[in-house]
Amino acid sequence: MNKLFLILFFALLSADFNTNSKQFIARQGQVSFFSYTSVENIEAKNNQVLSILDLSKNEIAISMLMRAFVFKKSLMHEHFNESYIESDIYPKATFEGRILDFDNSLSLPQTKIIRGKLTIHGITKETDIKATIEHQNGKYLISGNFNIIVNDFEIKIPPVLASNIAKSISINYRFEYDRYEE
Secondary structure, eight states, rough: OOHHHHHHHHHHHHHHTEEEEEEEEEEEEEEEEOOOOOOOEEEEEEEEEEEETEEEEEEEEEEEEEEGGSSSSSSHHIIIIIISSTTTTOEEEEEEEEEOOTTTTTOEEEEEEEEEEEEEEEEEEEEEEEEEEEETTTEEEEEEEEEEEEGTTTTTOOTGGGGGOOSSEEEEEEEEEEOOOO
């Protein structure tokens, strides 16, 4: 009887009762943006983006520091943070959403819509983002691209520079999620 009790006890200890078993984290997600202009293209990359994926609810949350964007020219970085995004006032951009009609039991890549709230420059907008979701080797990869309109987020562009900055910005993203462990 004692042996049976010990076997059951160790079986219970080794069982996965972790409530986070359907939660995944991407600690170094990548977001980049590109803006075509007639004078000079503007592009930057941020490889320090944090994201949580909760498959029990098909929810995703993303947070990134705006100052972590890297530009080819330091003057672009300075103007982006001080004049346009105002990183001292609005240090982060966030997204919270739900993956529509996602089946996490499938191993084939799925193209889905993530519907949520995107906050940039202190302004929150409902946004639908198309994403490719892949499940490989116990990890999830979510990637895609979408466009935002600069005016939607009340980013002020001086009239003198308005022709140098596109009204629509192309954003690419890629997140590789590992199982979240506390």
